[in-house]
Amino acid sequence: MSVIYDRVVLIGLGLIAGSMAHAMRAFGLAGHVAGYARSAETRDTARRIGMCDSIHDSAAEAVAGADLIVLAVPVSAMGEVAAQIAPHLKPGATVTDVGSVKQSVVQSVGPHLPPNVHFIPGHPLAGTEHSGPLSGFASLFQNRWWLLTPPEGTDQQALARLRDLIRGMGANIEDMEPGHHDLVLAVTSHVPHLIAYTMVGVADHLRRVTESEVIQYSAAGFRDFTRIAASDPIMWRDVFMENSEATLDILGRFTEELFVLQRAIRMGDGPQLHEYFTRTRAIRRSIIEAGQDTDAPDFGRSAVQPVATPDG
Ligand SMILES: NC(=O)c1ccc[n+]([C@@H]2O[C@H](COP(=O)([O-])OP(=O)(O)OC[C@H]3O[C@@H](n4cnc5c(N)ncnc54)[C@H](O)[C@@H]3O)[C@@H](O)[C@H]2O)c1
Numbered sequence: 001m002s003v004i005y006d007r008v009v010l011i012g013l014g015l016i017a018g019s020m021a022h023a024m025r026a027f028g029l030a031g032h033v034a035g036y037a038r039s040a041e042t043r044d045t046a047r048r049i050g051m052c053d054s055i056h057d058s059a060a061e062a063v064a065g066a067d068l069i070v071l072a073v074p075v076s077a078m079g080e081v082a083a084q085i086a087p088h089l090k091p092g093a094t095v096t097d098v099g100s101v102k103q104s105v106v107q108s109v110g111p112h113l114p115p116n117v118h119f120i121p122g123h124p125l126a127g128t129e130h131s132g133p134l135s136g137f138a139s140l141f142q143n144r145w146w147l148l149t150p151p152e153g154t155d156q157q158a159l160a161r162l163r164d165l166i167r168g169m170g171a172n173i174e175d176m177e178p179g180h181h182d183l184v185l186a187v188t189s190h191v192p193h194l195i196a197y198t199m200v201g202v203a204d205h206l207r208r209v210t211e212s213e214v215i216q217y218s219a220a221g222f223r224d225f226t227r228i229a230a231s232d233p234i235m236w237r238d239v240f241m242e243n244s245e246a247t248l249d250i251l252g253r254f255t256e257e258l259f260v261l262q263r264a265i266r267m268g269d270g271p272q273l274h275e276y277f278t279r280t281r282a283i284r285r286s287i288i289e290a291g292q293d294t295d296a297p298d299f300g301r302s303a304v305q306p307v308a309t310p311d312g
């Protein structure tokens with residue numbers, strides 16, 4: 001593949017920036033990848049593993065002469081970082097971010113940036129429960145969505161170039177309005193994480209009653225929850241602080257549904273439970289058929305299993 005940007009700088013050197021660095025280098029998408037993180041320990045680790053072509057001790061030095069600047073820090077730190085780099089940006093450069101929330105990033109970053117740079121916010125829908133400079137890997141974005149929220153009047157050339165880079169890392173792109181992004185992600189990512197955190201919290205309380213049983217007999221469903229609930233506490237604190245409105249909206253709907261199921265169980269209403277679970281199973285199938293769950297076994301893509309009747 002050909003070089004899309006001569007000089008890219010990654011601010012924040014964790015899972016997402018590390019994965020971008022590995023992908024850009026593996027696919028030859030950037031002439032030079034520079035990096036900066038606030039903590040000296042993170043910078044040292046990034047140097048040791050050769051994550052980037054150069055690691056800098058100040059954000060100002062890192063962004064000097066860069067064609068693309070990627071903000072890959074927790075959402076609450078985006079505004080502060082934008083203020084630090086703003087006076088040092090090259091005219092005509094593009095600034096993007098990878099934050100999991102978009103409205104608050106647009107509000108906190110946009111006002112700091114000079115009018116002669118292009119700001120195109122983004123969000124790769126790809127991640128793991130791991131964080132930090134050692135957690136990145138080049139294939140993270142393969143066949144994943146990368147949402148962009150370009151403001152009205154965005155320079156089309158700058159946008160096309162950023163899209164080329166993202167496609168070059170293996171992702172598929174969709175444009176969205178920031179408010180809509182935050183609502184969709186509240187449903188598909190933020191509230192599911194909150195539910196996982198809660199369920200593991202419940203089990204932790206129970207563990208004190210049942211001693212080690214929760215761990216010893218941990219079933220696959222619960223283990224999936226523990227993986228999600230092991231995600232970075234700073235990142236997720238920020239997601240809920242910065243996307244509180246959509247999260248509370250979806251959480252309200254979730255609670256209503258939970259009460260419906262709770263009542264069906266209390267009333268012994270098997271048909272209602274069966275009808276509900278049949279609907280949700282169809283959703284899982286459509287995700288697999290759309291190729292969005294790369295971990296799922298192949299049967300989901302090639303054949304549709306018969307739906308069991310209430311009698312089995
Ligand atoms: N982890 C995921 O699954 C995932 C997926 C998509 C998007 N995101 C978003 O990507 C961003 C980064 O997440 P991550 O998982 O790579 O996090 P991470 O914890 O792995 O890395 C964050 C990095 O930012 C640095 N940092 C923190 N505050 C800073 C500051 N003020 N100045 C400079 N550096 C600072 C940290 O030292 C660390 O190197 C977040 O906004 C997150 O919402 C995460």
Ligand SMILES: O=C(O)C(=O)C[C@]1(C(=O)O)C=C[C@@H](O)C=C1
Binds near residue numbers: 099125126128129228
């Ligand atoms: O796979 C995971 O571990 C993730 O949680 C990744 C995940 C998600 O799918 O919810 C988490 C947060 C993001 O902003 C994007 C992706």
